Amino acid sequence: MTLLGIKDSTxxxxxxxxxGHEHEYLVKVxxxxxxxxxxxxxxxxxxxxxxxxxxxxxxxTTNLLESPLLDGNNIPVQEFSRIYLGVLNYYDIIITKIFRxxxxxxxxxxxxxxxxxxxxxxxxxxxRYIETAQYDVSEDKLLTNLEYFLHELDV
Numbered sequence: 001m002t003l004l005g006i007k008d009s010t011x012x013x014x015x016x017x018x019x020g021h022e023h024e025y026l027v028k029v030x031x032x033x034x035x036x037x038x039x040x041x042x043x044x045x046x047x048x049x050x051x052x053x054x055x056x057x058x059x060x061t062t063n064l065l066e067s068p069l070l071d072g073n074n075i076p077v078q079e080f081s082r083i084y085l086g087v088l089n090y091y092d093i094i095i096t097k098i099f100r101x102x103x104x105x106x107x108x109x110x111x112x113x114x115x116x117x118x119x120x121x122x123x124x125x126x127x128r129y130i131e132t133a134q135y136d137v138s139e140d141k142l143l144t145n146l147e148y149f150l151h152e153l154d155v
Contacts, residue, residue: 001108003077003087006115012042013051014059016068016088023055059088059096065132068092090120091128094149098129099136101145106152113153122155 001007017023027043030053035043041052041060057064068074074086088096090112097105113120126146133142 001093001112003085004075004112004115006111007108014054015051016054016057016059018056018067018069020055023053026053059092060100061136062096062099062132063135064088064092064096065128090116091125094120094125095129095132098145098149099132099142101148106149109149110152122150122153126150 002010002013017026030043031037033045035045035050038044039052041054042050043053044050052060054060057067064073066073068086068088069084073089073092075089077085077087079085087093093112094109097109129146130143133139133146136142
C-alpha cells in the first residue's frame, strides 16, 4: 500500500521470493547481517520488525493462483542489478488481505478500492477470490469475508 502511494506508512512490508533457492540465500545473507527471525517469516534487527519474507507463491497462509512474476500479476516498482521489486496486482493484494480479515486489512482494501476503483473490476475480483478460496480448508469462512467486504463497499 505504501509502495503504491496509497498509505503514508506501514508497520511492515511483506516480500515474496518465488524461487526457493533465492529465498534460502536471502535468509542466510540477512542472518549474516545480524537480522533475526521473528514470527516464522518475519525478520528484524535491533528488535524492530522490518519485513516478512514468503517463499514461493504464498503470502501468509494464502496461496496465490499464479506466480507473482507472471505478466499482469505485479506492478513494477524498481529493478536493481539482481533484485526486481514489484507490488502484487490489486486483486491479489485484496485477496490476501481479506483472507486475513483483520480490521486494518479490511480498511486497507477499502482504501485501495477507493483509490483504484476505475482499475478494479468487482466481478473479476469476486471470481478470482472464489477460485483462490477453493484451495483453502476454510473456504466457507473466506467466502463470508468476501461478502462482508463487498457489503462494506456497497457494491
